[in-house]
Amino acid sequence: MSPVPDLVLRRAHIPHTTGSWDLVLRDGRIESVVPAGRALPQGPALDLDGRFVRPGLWDAHTHFDQWTVRRRRVDLAPATSAAHAAAVMRDALAAADTASASGSGSGSGLLVGYGFRDALWPDAPSLAALDAVSDERPLALVSGDLHCGWINSAAARRFGVRAPDDGLLREAEWMALLDVLDRDERPGADDHRAAAEAAAARGVVGIVDFENADLLRHWPRRVAAGVTALRVEAAVWPGRLDEAIGRGLRTGDVLDPGGLVTMGRLKIIVDGSLNTRTALCWDPYPGLPAGHPHPCGVQSVAPEHVEELVARAYAAGIAPAVHAIGDRANTQVIDVFERLGVPGTVEHAQLVSAADFARFGRLGLTASVQPEHAMDDRDVADTHWAGRTDRAFAFRSLLDAGAVLALGSDAPVAPLDPWVAIGAAVSRSRDGRRPWHPDERITREAALAACARGRTEVRAGDAADLVVLDEDPLQVDADALRTLPVAATLLGGRPTWKNL
Known part of the structure; x- marks a missing residue:
């Protein structure tokens, strides 16, 4: 007799197929996908009644403590x-x-x-x-x-x-x-649990946490305290790099018994931000007083130190993720990756020099971007990056150049809600305004893939990290993507949110 499955999802619609399907989930994976109505193993079942099943969604850049305490502020x-x-x-x-x-x-x-x-x-x-x-x-x-x-x-x-x-x-x-x-303001387990469950209610199965804290210890403790609605990749900052190396940790190593928390990347911040006018650019910010100490933005970490950190981390098996917002910062970071010949992630990549787009693709770099920032900052960019915004938040140009695209929120800077990011990336508009640089819009499939770690299919053998939707995101109005209802979210075959 076959073992009882963890769950059977009945009568589902799945991407790029016709008809409806039954999915057998076992041991955290999709064991089989068969036409609906065939004889299936006995066990727990969820009738989806024709709802749409897609790969579960990730937020590629969060500050989870900051997001959790935001509601108190x-x-x-x-x-x-x-x-x-x-x-x-x-x-x-x-x-x-x-x-x-x-x-x-x-x-x-x-x-x-x-x-x-x-x-x-x-x-x-x-x-x-x-x-x-x-x-x-x-x-x-x-x-x-x-x-x-x-x-x-x-x-x-x-x-x-x-x-x-x-x-x-x-x-x-x-x-x-x-x-x-x-x-x-350190939030407790109940605060983290509520924030994680709220993310699951929007179809999120995992986050990359870049909080400047001892995440490698904090997150396993949180999971032990019942914060189990998300997978978490926990980053380290340079101040904790030596400790991580000393513990023999490598990117991808599992940090908790249940396998929800893994060692993430080394986070390095090389410049500031657009709104603070500290993103490192080739051109000065307008309107600054004479003698301003940083007319083109702030160099937080010198390129030679970035190179030393990336080389040391990569040699120890820890992948790099480097914050670069201004075009000069992006050039410097890409130069480092090119000199070292190592892959990596550029976090934000908000303003990119024309000559640097091709280097993203040639070097196999990931651009970890936050589409809602383009909506929040379009007027700021038009003012402080005047004449350069054709290459600001340029998601289509990055994709066309061969970059791997990962979408996130930078929560709390934008909401920890991938549908907000998807809607912004697809429409480049919000609040009824005309699309901003519409040539930089990306397709729905590209946006969904960039929120699902490249997954676009629901296939046997894949992890049973899934989102169930009442409507097909490939067909709804672009403005409706931002608030698309989520019927259920499953993490390793376990429902973390259900509204069926």
């Missing part, structure tokens, strides 16, 4: 000016004080806001403006791109830093403080 995304952002914090502080007076909250601790984008604000942040909100309670406002923060004097005292007149800390100085904020 004051929402600054609507702020249209520095004065507006300060007013939002003032209202939040008043609400917190009221809650404290009623005994339902604490009115003395750090108050954190998230999501401001100041690149197009008509006024400038200042230390005085936040001190006017509160000169006693620490306030920290995290930018939407995570690359800068706006603090008041009380926060500066708390964290032992000097606040400049504008109250803004950028890049390395801010990243160090952001790490302290993360420890203060």
Whole structure:
């Protein structure tokens, strides 16, 4: 007698086929795919009633702790000016004080806001403006791109830093403080479980986590505590590279008994971001004052040090993933990969020099991109990268050049929702606006594959990491892709979300 399967999916539609099919799932894989109605093994079954089954989706770039704590922070995304952002914090502080007076909250601790984008604000942040909100309670406002923060004097005292007149800390100085904020707000297992299950509800089966934390230890503990809705590739940053090498860890090594967590890549950040005007470019940013120390952006890690880190990691079996946003940063990173002759991933690749597209393909590089950033930043790019946006967020050009494309969110910078990324990549539009550089749109199949690690088929022998949809994403209106309902998600044949 044949062993009982883990699950049988009955009457499914699958890509590139006609009719309906039954899928037998066993030991985490698809054991067989047969025409619907044939005799099947007895066991648990799920009748899909003609719904569409596709490979499960991945988010190729997340900061999972940041995404998890975002819901606790004051929402600054609507702020249209520095004065507006300060007013939002003032209202939040008043609400917190009221809650404290009623005994339902604490009115003395750090108050954190998230999501401001100041690149197009008509006024400038200042230390005085936040001190006017509160000169006693620490306030920290995290930018939407995570690359800068706006603090008041009380926060500066708390964290032992000097606040400049504008109250803004950028890049390395801010990243160090952001790490302290993360420890203060450290989410628990229930928070991580809720965030993981919310991702599963959008068809996500796995994430690449680039949080600057001890992920190689944190994630196995989370899984042991019941955070089991996702597969996770856990990255290391340069400060933890020696430890990873000392432990003999290599990219792809399994880190937990259930096989959900694997060793990921070495994350290196070589420049800043567009919204903070620190992405390293060949041309200067417009409107900067004379004598600005970084008119073309910030070089966070020198090319020779990038090369040394990549070479050392690769020799130890740890693959590299290098953050490069500006065109000069991308050229430098591609130069490193070319000199070393090793494969790798360029994270973001937002602005690419015309001559560098072909090198992505020739060197076999992966461009890990976030399509929703193009929608968030189109006006910022038109202002600060004027005359260059024909090669900004250029997903079609990267694909045509032979690059491997991987789609992600950079959550919390954009939502941890692959359908948002797919919709943005396919339409290059949002909120009823005309498509932005429509020549850079990619096909639905290309976008779906880039969210599924290249998988486009549902075949016997594949991992039973699957998403079930009420509608065919190849047929729905492009605008509907962003909110496409998910009927079920399966991880290794185990439902992690079901709404059937």
